[in-house]
Amino acid sequence: MLESGIMMIVIILLINIVYVSFFTIRMILTLKGQRYLAAFLSMIEVVIYVVGLGLVLENLDQIQNLVAYAVGYGIGVIVGMKIEEKLALGYITVNVITKEYQTELPKRLRDRGYGVTTWEAHGLEGDRMSMQILTPRKYELSLYTTIKEIDPGAFIISYEPKSIYGGFWVKNVKKGKLKNG
Incomplete structure (x- = not known):
């Protein structure tokens, strides 16, 4: 029993x-x-x-x-x-603001296959570089690690986009051309 x-x-x-x-x-x-x-x-x-x-x-x-x-x-x-x-279904958009306007970070991210859009931003303490990066969620932690290695003081915020159309992303990232690590 x-x-x-x-x-x-x-x-x-x-x-x-x-x-x-x-x-x-x-x-x-x-x-x-x-x-x-x-x-x-x-x-x-x-x-x-x-x-x-x-x-x-x-x-x-x-x-x-x-x-x-x-x-x-x-x-x-x-x-x-x-x-x-x-x-890790879906995609994530990561916005990064660096303390200084540096070209090394976007170049290294692009070398790994990420689509990176940059622009000059102006913060309370001066000029900054702002970046927007779209990636499959399975690469999210690897992306954060790369960003923090190059700029430990970078401000990072992420969110899930509802829809994605056109651009570099459709051509390369969706086809699996990202390099993990």
């Missing part, structure tokens, strides 16, 4: 971890415009959800099953986020 109770807890826990991970990934795919993949994933997700919830509702008098369901949900959120980080 004890073994079947523990087995039920483990099954409910695992089912909910998988369900919530799928849920998280489906939501991200939906936000990224991957509607068909998101729809397919949602079919699998709902089956997992119904099975897991059914197990809990059939044994509602067993508080440990409800606790396992709640804990599995929380762990599933973390697992889903970790999976999304590894997938």
Whole structure:
């Protein structure tokens, strides 16, 4: 009896971890415009959800099953986020403002395949160089490392663009011509 109770807890826990991970990934795919993949994933997700919830509702008098369901949900959120980080779906726009107007940073970034647009900016403490760089999210950390190596005092801000059209980016970056590292 004890073994079947523990087995039920483990099954409910695992089912909910998988369900919530799928849920998280489906939501991200939906936000990224991957509607068909998101729809397919949602079919699998709902089956997992119904099975897991059914197990809990059939044994509602067993508080440990409800606790396992709640804990599995929380762990599933973390697992889903970790999976999304590894997938690194989408693109990121990085705006960089350097303390001095230097040409080395844009040149090194361009040598690695990034599209870099620069312009002169004027800050409270004088002239600066401002750059805008678009990159797949999988290269985001590598880009930050490169920027910080060359200009540790650079101001960096990033965001996800909603849509991208034309320019260097479409021609080269989308075709995978970036050099990682």
